Amino acid sequence: MELHERIDPGDGKAKKTEANGSSKAVKLHERIKSRQPQTDSEADGRPPDPFAELKTSLHLAIISELGPQLYNAGGDAGESHDRVVESIEKRLAKVTGLSHDDRLRLAGEIEADILGYGPIEQLLGDESVSEVMINGPFDIWLERDGRLARTPLTFNDASHLRRIINKMVGQVGRRIDESSPMVDARLPDGSRVNAVVPPLSLSGPLVTIRKFQHRRFYLSDLISTGTLSEQAADFLERSVRGQLNILISGGTGAGKTTLLNALSESIAEDERIVTIEDAAELRLRQEHVLRLESRPKNIEGEGEITIRDLVRNTLRMRPDRIIVGEVRGAEALDMLQAMNTGHDGSLSTIHCNSPRDALMRIETMVMMAGFDLPMRAIRQQVASALDMIVHLERMDDGSRRVTSITEVQRMEGDIISLQDLFVFRPHGESLELLPSGLRPSEDKFRKHGVELPGELFDARKRPNGVEVARR
Numbered sequence: 001m002e003l004h005e006r007i008d009p010g011d012g013k014a015k016k017t018e019a020n021g022s023s024k025a026v027k028l029h030e031r032i033k034s035r036q037p038q039t040d041s042e043a044d045g046r047p048p049d050p051f052a053e054l055k056t057s058l059h060l061a062i063i064s065e066l067g068p069q070l071y072n073a074g075g076d077a078g079e080s081h082d083r084v085v086e087s088i089e090k091r092l093a094k095v096t097g098l099s100h101d102d103r104l105r106l107a108g109e110i111e112a113d114i115l116g117y118g119p120i121e122q123l124l125g126d127e128s129v130s131e132v133m134i135n136g137p138f139d140i141w142l143e144r145d146g147r148l149a150r151t152p153l154t155f156n157d158a159s160h161l162r163r164i165i166n167k168m169v170g171q172v173g174r175r176i177d178e179s180s181p182m183v184d185a186r187l188p189d190g191s192r193v194n195a196v197v198p199p200l201s202l203s204g205p206l207v208t209i210r211k212f213q214h215r216r217f218y219l220s221d222l223i224s225t226g227t228l229s230e231q232a233a234d235f236l237e238r239s240v241r242g243q244l245n246i247l248i249s250g251g252t253g254a255g256k257t258t259l260l261n262a263l264s265e266s267i268a269e270d271e272r273i274v275t276i277e278d279a280a281e282l283r284l285r286q287e288h289v290l291r292l293e294s295r296p297k298n299i300e301g302e303g304e305i306t307i308r309d310l311v312r313n314t315l316r317m318r319p320d321r322i323i324v325g326e327v328r329g330a331e332a333l334d335m336l337q338a339m340n341t342g343h344d345g346s347l348s349t350i351h352c353n354s355p356r357d358a359l360m361r362i363e364t365m366v367m368m369a370g371f372d373l374p375m376r377a378i379r380q381q382v383a384s385a386l387d388m389i390v391h392l393e394r395m396d397d398g399s400r401r402v403t404s405i406t407e408v409q410r411m412e413g414d415i416i417s418l419q420d421l422f423v424f425r426p427h428g429e430s431l432e433l434l435p436s437g438l439r440p441s442e443d444k445f446r447k448h449g450v451e452l453p454g455e456l457f458d459a460r461k462r463p464n465g466v467e468v469a470r471r
Helices: 003-007 012-016 018-034 052-070 077-092 100-115 118-124 158-170 219-224 230-241 256-266 307-314 331-339 355-367 375-385 443-447
Strands: 129-135 140-144 147-150 182-186 192-196 206-210 246-250 273-277 289-293 321-324 347-351 388-394 400-412 415-427 430-435
Touching: 052 077, 052 100, 052 158, 077 100, 100 118, 100 158, 118 129, 118 140, 118 158, 158 182, 158 192, 158 206, 219 230, 219 256, 230 246, 230 256, 230 400, 230 415, 230 430, 246 256, 246 355, 256 347, 256 388, 273 307, 289 307, 307 321, 307 331, 321 331, 331 355, 331 375, 347 355, 355 375, 355 388, 355 400, 355 415, 375 400, 375 415, 400 430
Parallel strands: 246 347, 246 388, 273 289, 273 321, 321 347
Antiparallel strands: 129 140, 129 206, 140 147, 182 192, 192 206, 388 400, 400 415, 415 430
């Protein structure tokens, strides 16, 4: 019964006031109805999905029936896929009033929900997409060629998105809920996932996925894309073989991990390498590689293994090289200690705006370790440990460029001296990474039998034929 019918039941008195009472009730009913959107999609300005309830019920029914078999680690992926498709088709066949096209679309969407990641499955499979950003269930963006673009894709509602988030983080033993509303994880293909849910997020569940590039980048690829010059790439390749301790700096999405992977190609096959990461994404081609990954607290608030714990443990594993995916906290002190105690050739990345900022951030992170060390002592450790800083930036056009290669020299008074070996500067009508004309200290290069031809640092000419071998 409508609201105006309850107010105007149709008795004798009501009929006498029909002209004003009923009309007021109708207007009241319309005002109330206009203020109450029926669904989240209506509230967001989108028409509701007529099949949302059907998709949810079929999804839950199939998971309830096949769940234990689907997530059996030892199961056959092809057999699981066939089983899901068969179950979807069988259940959809019982639903009446669906056109052939609707059945095909629903089957694909339900399959993506169960075996993949719902509406974003197609984005994760697109090699041209580098990042997927989910700003709530009805607002999905992507990054392609360094540019952001909004997609027409949506989730059914916030609950649908939460199911997909739980699936993502659950695959690597992580969890996300109101008591732990923020998580870093990775997908099976190596893509990095960050998720934030209410109460921390006021916009619904938020997810950012940094896509894992299946095609490996070599230094020669970075030359062809303009990230590096030939001279700079050749110098960096020699620096890795000369076992310099190199810090790769830059902002978010500048290409630090891509460059780190490319530089690792120059490490010899007979070296024992240990990688330490929050979410494992490094791919090294060498056979003797040991991969370590940190672990967050469990639901009881215990069992956390930090990057710092892993760096300390690595020193007992007889590493020739230590590669830390990113230095972001107190582990900076242990990393410096490792570099200063015979573990030359270590590589790492750091978020910052310039090489000088990188040193300041490391000093700050060393102080986070809780030791009351004098600033001069910290700077002496930094100057002694680091040999070089390679800085990247993302340009306005979306391209990623190495903008400086800087040598870390020794202390001059209370300041660490820096020397730019390659700088990003105008050349003709464009900007290029060119030699500054200065040469680095050659002690480590000579120690490991690595030559540094003078033409690498000649600022007046750009040598032809400088090639970086694809190892």
